[in-house]
Amino acid sequence: MTAASILVVDDESDIRETIGEILREEGYQVQVAGDGQEARRRAREQRFDLVFLDIWMPDVDGISLLREWSEQGALQCPVVILSGHGTVETAVEATRLGAVDFIEKPISLARLLRTVEKALEGGAAGRTTTRRGAMPTLQMPVGRSQSMRALHAELQRFAQRSEPLLLIGEPGTARSLLAGQLHAAGPRAARPLVNLVAAAVPDGQAAEVLLGGDQPGVLEQANGGTLLIQEVADLCQDAQRLLSGTLSQGSFVRPGSSGPVPLDLRLVSTAQPGIDVDPSHHGLRTDLYAQLAVLQLSVPPLRERPDDINDLLRFWVEKLVDEERLGFRRFAMAAQNRLRNYPWPGNVREMEALVRRLLVAGGGEEVSLAELERHLKPAALVHEPLVKQDLLALPLREAREHFERAYLTEQLALCGGRVGQLAKRVGMERTHLYRKLRSLGVDFRSAAED
DSSP states (O other), X not given: OEEOEEEEEOSOHHHHHHHHHHHHXXXXXXXXXXXXXXXXXXXXXXXXXXXXXXXXXXXXXXXXXXXXXXXXXXXXXXXXXXXXXXXXXXXXXXXXXXXXXXXXSSOOHXXXXXXXXXXXXXXXXXXXXXXXXXXXXXXXXXXXXXXXXXXXXXHHHHHTOOSOEEEEOOTXXXXXXXXXXXXXXXXXXXXXXXXXXXXXXXXXXXXXHHHXXXXXXXXXXXXXXXXXXXXXXXXXXXXXXXXXXXXXXXXXOOTTXXXXXXXXXXXXXXXXXXXXXXXXXXXXXXXXXXXHOSEEEEOOOGGXXXXXXXHHHHHHHHHHHHHHOOOOOEEOHHHHHHHHSSOOTTHHHHHHXXXXXXHHHOOSSEEXXXXXXXXXXXXXXXXXXXXXXXXXXXXXXXXXXXXXXHHHHHHHHHTTXXXXXXXXXXTOOHHHHHHHHHHHTXXXXXXXXX
């Protein structure tokens, strides 16, 4: 029994060496080549079970080399094409020539290992693909934006601590996924991660849910591990009181038990922006807030990090294709650019739903801009915050009116409804400003009275 042999062909030394190192650690036999000439030589000297082949190399492109091997019958194994500049035409040609997959760089660890596993399925008898560990689940990429890189650096640092952590961000920003990554990176990773949706705790049943009754409550279920409370401000007052008392005492008493149970868990909570300014305004006891927010992390909304859009699109496509067996599709460059400028009112959760709809709908291998527009949410309503309005979906005149209406409405509120102060703030003559407010339907009289 021998381990599968893999050839990695890429002109970028750091990429081929990284892929080679990962695959060797997974138990595979790996050879690397930096150009087409070296790849030909290695293919003559040794029989491989799988080849990773880069598109762009200094002496010959990967498609030409694949065509050469295909015509000569010189390579009797699966080939996976690597590219940082993939196009539909290239993917189609590679598939016609016998490539079993086409993946874009940079490649996630999980995607790399899944690609290898799938390509080697049904391979030669007597070969074993011994692995050092279980296949990792796909993890949301760190992202290229400075804000997310800083967030993940803090997340890794906080993972080694035990104090309660509060993740503050808009709904849909994947706070629960971040909490899962925090748990997996910490010393309690082998213990359970228990998820509690605060709004699902019924009034009058807080003690049973938290402390238990006939069955263990969530505090006991999570003991030794991590308890994630989603939207903690939605906890009823009885639950907040019980949780605060339990955290103060460091133990809890399960109804009907003989004695207290020591509290041994990592507590992670999520809440929406503004909770740190005035917890009570959001319905959260100030004493409980202080106990939960020993450590804090702010998760930026998706609209503030367009540099992460392409990586996240790729992540959700790969995750849904892998876990739900949906057909693989790519986003055209125009579609990607459109999504970089889309306001994402539902954040990452909205992106997941959008990608799922497009994959389920099927069609061509590429998602075009026209198809994408049919699946995007309609343009935002007038009362929505300006940053969440999808102005690109509107004709120029209508988009301008939406912008002016939202801009002047919010500025008027900042000026306390005083049009004279608003005129100075926005640099407009007062008479012209009155006409503009009337034409846009902005009720400045009510604002002034308020």
